[in-house]
Structures are given as C-alpha cells and as structure tokens.
Amino acid sequence: MPEARLAHATDLASLLALFAASEVSRTAEPDRARQIWLELLSRDGIAVFVSDADSRIVATCTLIAAPNLLRAGRQHGFLENVVTHPDFRGRGYGRAVVHAALVERI
Numbered sequence: 001m002p003e004a005r006l007a008h009a010t011d012l013a014s015l016l017a018l019f020a021a022s023e024v025s026r027t028a029e030p031d032r033a034r035q036i037w038l039e040l041l042s043r044d045g046i047a048v049f050v051s052d053a054d055s056r057i058v059a060t061c062t063l064i065a066a067p068n069l070l071r072a073g074r075q076h077g078f079l080e081n082v083v084t085h086p087d088f089r090g091r092g093y094g095r096a097v098v099h100a101a102l103v104e105r106i
Helices: 009-022 030-042 093-103
Strands: 046-053 056-066 076-084
C-alpha cells in the first residue's frame, strides 16, 4: 500500500493542484488559500494527511479531532476533504491517507 504522511506548509501548491484536477470544489483565492493553510496547520486537533506519487500529492484527507463527553472522554474525529487524483484512484493512495488518519492520535 502507498504511504501517507502529515502535510507540510510547503504542500499548499500541490494540494491546490490536486483539488483542481479532482474538480471537488472551488478553492479559495491564492492569497486567501495561503492564509487558511497556515491557520489550518497551526491549529491543535487538526491534521492533514497526504500521499505522494510522481513527485506530487495524489491523495489527501483532513482529520479534525474534538473533545467528547462520551467514551470515557476520548476524542472523536471527523474526516473531511478526502480526495484522490482521478489518475490514481483504485491504487490505495486514498486508503493510505484515511488509514493514517484513523491511527493518528492528536
């Protein structure tokens, strides 16, 4: 299975290219996207995972963890923005980022 990693601040351009190729939704304007990206990466309880192939990001997902009064106080999480490049679907890249998010403990 392909590997996944936590996203870095330098990954923004590659992520925006992935979103454009996948036609998931309009992205924010470049300056605004840069501001959002840095804010996202600096927040506690949020982790963005990516998987690379051919020197670019081909899959991503965002894990948002929140406090929980149930389950003995363990956090619960939400997966958002799960995207795989159309040319790389069915090869395990999406599965890799989701798996990384499911085992993460933020």
